[in-house]
Amino acid sequence: MKEYVSFRGREIRIDELLFFLAFVPYLIIGMLWTTMFPMPDFSHAIAKAFLIFSFASVFFKKHWNIQFLAVSFSLLLIGSLVWLATSDTGVIALALLIMGAYKIDARKIIKTYLLIVLLIMILAFFSSMIGIIPNLQYVRPGSGIVRNSFGIIYPTDFAAHVLFAYLFSAYLYFEKKPWLFSGLGVLLVAFLIKFSDARLDAITLFLAILLFLLIRFLKGKALHQAAQLAPFSTLLAFLVTYALTIFYNAKNGFLHLLDNVLSGRLHLGKRAIEKYGLKPFGQVIKFFGNGRSTKSVLHYNFVDSSYLKFAFVFGLIFILFFVLLMTLQAVTCLKRQDYYTLAVIVVISINSMIAHHLIEPYYNIFAILFLANFSFRQVPNAIEKQSALESHSHV
Template sequence: MMIKSSTGRITAAGLYLAAFGLFFGYAFFATSMYNDALPLRFELVVMAVVLPLLLTKIVAFDHYSMGQWIVIFTGLVLVAWTARTSGRYILIAVYLLIIGARRMSFEAIAKTALLIGLATFALIIISSWLDLIPNLRYLREGTYRNSFGIQYPTDFAAHVLYLLLTYAAVKHGHFKWYDWLLSLFAAWFVWTYCDARLDTVLIVILLVLLSVYWLIEKGFKPALLVSWISVGAMAIGAALSIGLSYFYSPKIKWLEDLNHLLSTRLQLGRKALDRYDPQWFGQVVRTNGWGGSQGFKHFTGKLITKEYFFIDSSYLTVLLTFGLIVSVSLLVGYTWFAWREVRRQEYLLPLLIAVTAISCIVDQHLLDVSYNIFVLALLADTTSFRLPISG
């Protein structure tokens, strides 16, 4: 994460990793109960440091044609307008992180995220054990769900999942026996102490797809079919999430059964579509969840109870909050990236992104870099993940 090289010169990699490390560290930290102690809109202070670093890297080190500069600037204007209409200015930082990742080693990005993520996660968990911040405990159907210093139990479980995904990228998909045991322990832990059933299933799916990747490396041709299916994972996930929510009705038994299995996510998605129409440049979407200190007080009845309304689906969240342009651009970008990777015999990242695509049906972390760093792979250098021609 050093900005200067050993010769003292400022480097593109140093600028980008410094900016990413600062932003990622803050964003991860802000998902914890420490966020209550941060000043209001502290994210703007962080962006005031991060954005100049990213802009310097992009302008001074990345070489584009005039046409490419026009596309990048047009994208920035559209993103800035969307950030304004949605009230989510953090979108500007995410856009510049994606653009700035050009020619950056995604392996280096993943290593930076893993190092900072594990250190921050450990700090948060230890702080909750020492009662420096609260471990929010939610009672559901006789089972306590622990947040361990994160603002909600499922957010804790999602951190575990996405750190495992990042670890798999750093390890190039080559899990040793102790990595398998660690992953299975993580699945058991979030099931037992967070009652996060869906994230447990997603960890198991990750292990299955890593097994598929092992078969691909060994030359088992049928396994390649799974990698090609992963190309459309994000589009399929979006279609399922939005489509099922749109057509949901409690009168349709199989949809109501699925809604119950998904903890009423279809019902809440239908309610979101009833309240908000998709806009080109997004809109302010107001939700009331049970996460954080205020949400926990509402959950326990210590404050006047507000109506619970939270959109867990990333696809619906992005569509309604950030609008059609951002949503379509993301789907096209992810699909193009996965198709390019598979054609280059870089199979691992499409398989890992397929896990995030499934996760985004039941969580809201598609554009949340503190969880999902894989959005930064779209323009990054991924050649280190390529298999030999003989593979």
């Protein structure tokens, strides 16, 4: 089967071309939905329709290895069962993007993500400043602090875009320009606290700076030893989130204080578990949260934690499988001495304990990169070992 096509004198892999034909419109539409620009409801269907190209790209891959088959089959099966239980195709869409990204250079995908996300963020920011779309401003009760969303649907969603855009930019370029990205990161932390009062994203962004500095300047065995527990960050974050939520009791002084610090998230999570329970393949729940309007929500019930929210809507089986994928990817990163990718996984894992963007590619692009090509991050001896493993697993 033909693997390349000529375009303006260049040879382009057909599977790569088909993937980006799906990914680019899907990302643009998804990203626009996080802004205050008006979007028609049918655009969701258009975005998902483009994913047929991502599925088609699979048949132009040179090889399918065992990892690809296991991940793809499992996600498609889980996604189909979620669809039957809830009529939601979100997991199937995620599976198609993950399959399409197989063997494609992760840098190309991340650079495309950064180009689209940053352009739309800049457009939304300046549009909100000149009144084309609203800059929603919320006042935090008690302190009176004004929180700006700058053209995005909510201040924390704006902050999440800033966090992830910085995280993936630094992921690609921090090694060469550590002080530039450290300084930029500190400025962004200050900006998020001053103008959006987005504490979670400011803290995790600062954590990313510290981890990248540690990797950049701590070398050899010391770095490897410091990273030993990092592969289990997603699993630990998942378990801690559930333990704190399930055992939450307002009469417990520590848990009550922690719940106040987390703006009532433990209480909301515990109430949702008691009301809805956790189903294997999800359920239809109408979550009411803030966003798109400064009007107060009368029956607020939104569950922010990714580990909880996606367990409710897509089921416990899905979230367990996703946590497993992230953990296995992190273990592989440690073996490859790929500490930058490992740091990104740690930051995402911690942020997802409180925020709900874990599997949304227009925030967290790593959600679709489990099967992508990360060879640019591997040290030479790790590349040789990986090539040897892949040569035995092709089918």
